Amino acid sequence: MSEKKLAYYPGCPSATTAIEQDMSTKAVFEKLGIELSEMEDWNCCGAAEAEDPILVYALNARNLAIAEKDGLDIVTPCSICYYNLARTDKALREDEGLRAEMKDIDSSLEYKGTIKPKHILDVLVNEIGMDELSGKVEKKVNVKVAPYYGCYIGRPSETAFDDPDDPDLMDRLIELIGGENVQFSSMKTKCCGGPLMMTREDIAFEMARKVLESAKNAGADCIALACPLCGMMLDAKQPDIEKKLDIKVEMPVVYISQLLGLALGIAPGKLGLNKNVVSTKEILGKVI
Amino acid sequence: MIKTWELDANFRNEIMNEPGGEHLSACFQCSTCTIGCPIAEIVPSYNPRKIIQMSLLGMREDVLSNPDLWICAICQTCTARCPQDVRISDLLAAIRRIAEKEEEAGKLKVDSVRPLFEKAFLHQLEKYGRLFDMGLAMEYYKGKEGGSFIKGQLAMMKDFKDFGMRMFKKGKMGPKAMFPEKVKKKEEIEKIFEKVGEKEK
Ligand code: SF4
Ligand code: SF4
Numbered sequence: 001m002s003e004k005k006l007a008y009y010p011g012c013p014s015a016t017t018a019i020e021q022d023m024s025t026k027a028v029f030e031k032l033g034i035e036l037s038e039m040e041d042w043n044c045c046g047a048a049e050a051e052d053p054i055l056v057y058a059l060n061a062r063n064l065a066i067a068e069k070d071g072l073d074i075v076t077p078c079s080i081c082y083y084n085l086a087r088t089d090k091a092l093r094e095d096e097g098l099r100a101e102m103k104d105i106d107s108s109l110e111y112k113g114t115i116k117p118k119h120i121l122d123v124l125v126n127e128i129g130m131d132e133l134s135g136k137v138e139k140k141v142n143v144k145v146a147p148y149y150g151c152y153i154g155r156p157s158e159t160a161f162d163d164p165d166d167p168d169l170m171d172r173l174i175e176l177i178g179g180e181n182v183q184f185s186s187m188k189t190k191c192c193g194g195p196l197m198m199t200r201e202d203i204a205f206e207m208a209r210k211v212l213e214s215a216k217n218a219g220a221d222c223i224a225l226a227c228p229l230c231g232m233m234l235d236a237k238q239p240d241i242e243k244k245l246d247i248k249v250e251m252p253v254v255y256i257s258q259l260l261g262l263a264l265g266i267a268p269g270k271l272g273l274n275k276n277v278v279s280t281k282e283i284l285g286k287v288i
Numbered sequence: 289m290i291k292t293w294e295l296d297a298n299f300r301n302e303i304m305n306e307p308g309g310e311h312l313s314a315c316f317q318c319s320t321c322t323i324g325c326p327i328a329e330i331v332p333s334y335n336p337r338k339i340i341q342m343s344l345l346g347m348r349e350d351v352l353s354n355p356d357l358w359i360c361a362i363c364q365t366c367t368a369r370c371p372q373d374v375r376i377s378d379l380l381a382a383i384r385r386i387a388e389k390e391e392e393a394g395k396l397k398v399d400s401v402r403p404l405f406e407k408a409f410l411h412q413l414e415k416y417g418r419l420f421d422m423g424l425a426m427e428y429y430k431g432k433e434g435g436s437f438i439k440g441q442l443a444m445m446k447d448f449k450d451f452g453m454r455m456f457k458k459g460k461m462g463p464k465a466m467f468p469e470k471v472k473k474k475e476e477i478e479k480i481f482e483k484v485g486e487k488e489k
Contacts, residue, residue, distance in 0.1 A: 012419035016465045017455065043417040043471050048362055049409035051381040053307040058480045059413075106479040155368035156377075164368045191326050191363035198428065199402040200359055206330050207361070236460075240451060275458050 006123070007067035007115075008036035009085065011078040011228065012044050017236060018078075018228030020272025024257035025077045025120060027270045031261070032128060032136065036075065039066050045084040048195040048229075053091075054101075060088035061102045061109040064117065074117040077257065079227035083152040085117035086159035120257065121153065121226050122161040125169045133176060138265035140178035142286045145259070146215035147171050147181055148225045148234070149188050165189065170224060170256050177263035182218040187211055194229035197237070205241045208233045212241070212249045222252040222283055224259055231255065235277045252278045262287050295346035302386060303343055309382030314372040315340045321366035321376045327359055334359065336366055336376050343383065352387045358400030404431040414481045417471025 006029075014022035029036045046059045063085060067074045076082050092099050093113040102109040124133065147170040154164040162169050167188060171181045193207030212234060215223045223234060235253035242249055254276060261271040262284075273280045303309040315337075322328050322337045334356050342351050351357075357380060366376040388403050390396035408427040412420045425448065430440035455461035471477055 012469075015469060016421060016460050019460055041472050043477055044413050044419050046413070047409070047419065049406045050413075051385060051406065052484065053378070055410075055480070055484045058484055062476060062480070105483040106476055108473070108476045109480070151363045151365075155364045156375075157368060160368075189365075191361045191365070193326075193361060195361050195363075196359065199400065199405050203327065203330055203359060203361075207326055236451070236455065239454065243450075275460065277454060277458060 004033065005035040005037060005072060006075045007070060007072035008038045009042055009063060009067075009074050009076040009081060009117070010038060011076060011081040012047070013078070013228040013232070017232055018255075020275040021077050021228055021231065021255040021257060023270065023272035023275075024255055024261045024266075027266050028124075028257050028261045028264060031264045031266055032132075034128070037070070037072065039063065039074070042066060045081045047080055047084075050084075056084055057088045057091055057098065058102060058105055058109055060084050061092060061111045062106075064089055064092070064111045064115070065109060067117075068111060068115050071115065073115050075120055075123050076117065077120045077226065077228070077255070079119065079150060079152040080229060082117065082119040083159055089113065089117055090158055119153065119161060119226070121169050121173075124260070125172060126161070130172065130176060133173075133260075137177060137263045139263050140288050141259055141263045141283075142288055143179045143221040143259075143283055144182050144219055145174045145179045146184045146218055146220035146223045147174060147188060147256075148184070148192075148211060148215070148223050148230065150225065150227055150230045151189070151191050153226070154189055170226065173256060173260055174224065177259060179259070182215070182220045184214065184218050184220070187214040192230045192233040194233045197233060201244075204233065205237075205244055208237065208241055209245055209247065212238065212251050213247070216249055216251055220251070221286070222254055222280070224254055224256045226256050238278055250278060252276065252280050252283055254280060254283065259283075290345065290347065294349070296348040297346050299346045299348040299351070300344055302348075303379070303382055306382035306385060308375065308378030311372070311374045312340065312343060312379060315344065315370075315374045316372055317341060318371060320369050320371060321374070324365050324369050326363060326365065327361055331356070331359060336360070336380065339380070339383070340374065340376070351383060352390055352396055353399070355399040357384050357387060358398070358402040401428075401432055404428060407431075410481075412468070414477065416468040417474060417477040418469045420468035422465060423468060 042063050046056045050056050092111050149167045154160050154162045154167045174181050193204030196204040258271045303312050319337045322335050328334045360380045362377050364377045391398045405428050412424045429444040430437050433439035
């Protein structure tokens with residue numbers, strides 16, 4: 001990767017429910033010698049709840065404009081933030097009228113389209129690249145992993161950066177660090193139910209159950225993922241799902257940045273591995 | 289049975305004029321969207337293809353009052369697979385917004401708590417510029433309990449007692465979670481909500 005500095009868009013859960021993702025992302029980039037400079041005064045992307053596209057564009061135009069002032073590409077660890085930033089970037093690049101409309105709302109929304117928003121997985125594999133990463137791997141993370149991509153990484157096509165049906169960026173990282181990918185193809189890109197968690201818990205739990213049980217049946221030691229909403233659903237809510245549906249899963253769920261961090265020789269505490277709800281102790285025992 | 293005299297020939301235009309609804313008429317009813325939908329797998333009645341067909345026919349009332357509109361997980365699987373680029377996920381959102389407007393005008397009762405949740409979410413965003421989980425949960429539960437703060441709090445504690453403790457123990461519900469993080473240039477966020485709101489009217 002040529003640039004050694006990126007604008008960092010942490011997203012709202014970074015200080016609370018997904019703090020381990022934030023910690024591990026920062027630790028990994030520090031170790032790789034790439035500076036993450038947190039965007040000044042960023043705002044929420046609208047998540048899955050802002051359904052009006054114009055509102056999504058306005059919220060994200062402000063964020064894009066902040067990074068553009070510094071001339072930096074944006075990296076975010078959240079798939080939903082990424083999707084909202086990327087679709088706004090695309091819509092504004094293509095539509096002069098929309099750009100004018102944004103500027104008309106407020107001058108802080110003036111975005112010219114000279115930078116790019118990117119997802120952390122895309123930056124790691126496609127920008128930094130496997131060669132550079134493999135040179136920095138210090139430890140073997142000998143775990144069986146169910147790589148779970150969820151939505152927005154492989155779809156929709158305008159913003160996707162991996163295959164819609166059988167994405168493999170995470171699979172490649174897992175192989176690189178000495179892990180093994182279990183048979184998980186049919187579940188990789190299935191929605192975790194997160195957007196329905198607060199309004200239709202029954203459906204959301206059933207969706208999450210399918211992902212969790214498939215990983216278990218495939219013999220995985222853990223699920224790896226790259227989105228805080230998936231993390232909320234599959235990890236933080238796992239005990240609730242077990243209780244409600246009367247099942248036992250006990251499946252550790254980690255962010256891919258945490259697994260990669262272990263391979264780079266970063267201390268587990270710095271990667272927030274004590275913050276995941278389902279214990280990650282067994283994974284730590286497999287780092288050699 | 290379709291009551292032809294109740295059809296609204298303009299409904300398709302109404303949807304296609306709503307951002308996200310533009311591609312409605314391209315649908316050729318192949319069902320690809322429904323076959324791959326994770327919700328259709330779980331809820332037998334759920335059928336995005338049918339919602340589209342009914343919209344094209346002009347069955348306005350039936351479509352807008354269909355409770356299934358509110359259980360789409362916006363996962364984009366249908367959008368990614370549709371051979372006609374109908375963009376079903378965004379299209380359903382456009383139909384939901386029409387239904388919400390109808391409800392605001394007192395013409396329809398939406399059979400879902402989802403609008404309440406989304407409004408509470410956006411309200412947090414408007415106030416702080418960032419999501420404040422605690423404030424969101426409080427406002428949403430208050431709304432769900434018919435506007436009673438006390439009842440809302442009790443219902444919320446019942447639903448989230450275990451979860452809250454779990455998060456607290458992991459240091460995810462500490463002081464940082466108790467107070468909202470705020471965007472400094474609040475006026476810029478306020479402008480967005482004010483102006484986008486105006487445009488919609
Ligand atoms: S996949 Fe597209 S064309 Fe086929 S039924 Fe669904 S919306 Fe219509
Ligand atoms: S976006 Fe909605 S309708 Fe489309 S596949 Fe996902 S849940 Fe089904």
